[in-house]
Amino acid sequence: DQQVKQNSPSLSVQEGRISILNCDYTNSMFDYFLWYKKYPAEGPTFLISISSIKDKNEDGRFTVFLNKSAKHLSLHIVPSQPGDSAVYFCAASPNFGNEKLTFGTGTRLTIIP
């Protein structure tokens, strides 16, 4: 039972354009959401997070949007750069980001120069 879903296994975007990665969840107990980025043969690195009391959080080129009624979040990267090519994982927690996380299956983002 996949509680966090990333329905697009892969996404290709032209350099300089906007990348939009989507994530859906089914467990209404989730209250905190995170995005991690992963390069091959490395551990995931934290990118950005959002608490359920907010609907948007921005950090430089990265913005996460949360639609709690739809149980949907998205990560926007603008402008996209070649170094953004990686696998992106959405993760959720019932409380805070430092507790056990439920991850999605990941989306491989490829930025085309």
Next chain:
Amino acid sequence: DVKVTQSSRYLVKRTGEKVFLECVQDMDHENMFWYRQDPGLGLRLIYFSYDVKMKEKGDIPEGYSVSREKKERFSLILESASTNQTSMYLCASAGPGENTEAFFGQGTRLTVV
């Protein structure tokens, strides 16, 4: 910078062997986690610990055990390795605070033959 170090990048073990995966963090974090990453399945939680000597089962604990004798060290043990435990194993740690996130090690690619 937080450092989470896993003892091996690559391991090859035989079926039936007892396997130890070691993880050490240098930031005095209370919370530590073991995940495994498989293609198409994302990251799945095996075990976690919120304190020394404390351990909790995650979503897929079967065939694994853990040990947390010291705050900085969290070991994952495969009691009798099987080929379906071939995977990328990722250790993570997280400190206190509501808006903190987990930091991951570089991963151990385990192959059971």
